[in-house]
Amino acid sequence: MRTEVYQYIRKKPDLHQFLRYNPQWYRRLARNPSSVYEMEKEAKVYYGKTFPQRMERFQDSMNTAMMFLEMMRSFNTK
Template identity: 45%
Template sequence: MDSTSYNYLSENPHLARFVRYNPIWYRYLSRDPHRIYELEKEAKRFYGKTFPQRVEKLNNQVQMVGMLIQFAGAMKD
């Protein structure tokens, strides 16, 4: 692996963890160090940090709170 890629992964432990979980990325980065930006996008998708994934997570949490409020209201009756 290229020393710049290695240093970049050392500075970003979440990306290093992603590469450990997906060892094919060792090969990709060894052959083309410029794929580090693609690696970042894949890691965001893997960890659920993309905007649509965050919106979906927030939506699920709001729905859960709404259900808990309905349940608490039904228990009072």
């Protein structure tokens, strides 16, 4: 693996951890260093950092909060 690619990965702890969990990327990066951006996209999906995944987590937390509020309202009416 090229040193500049390795330094780029070391600067980003999530990428470095992803690389350690997925060793097939060592071989892919050694053969094609420009695929580091592809690995970065895959790591975002793996860690749930894509926009749709973040929106889904936000929606889930909003649903939980709404359910909690409804439960509090039902206790107050009794």
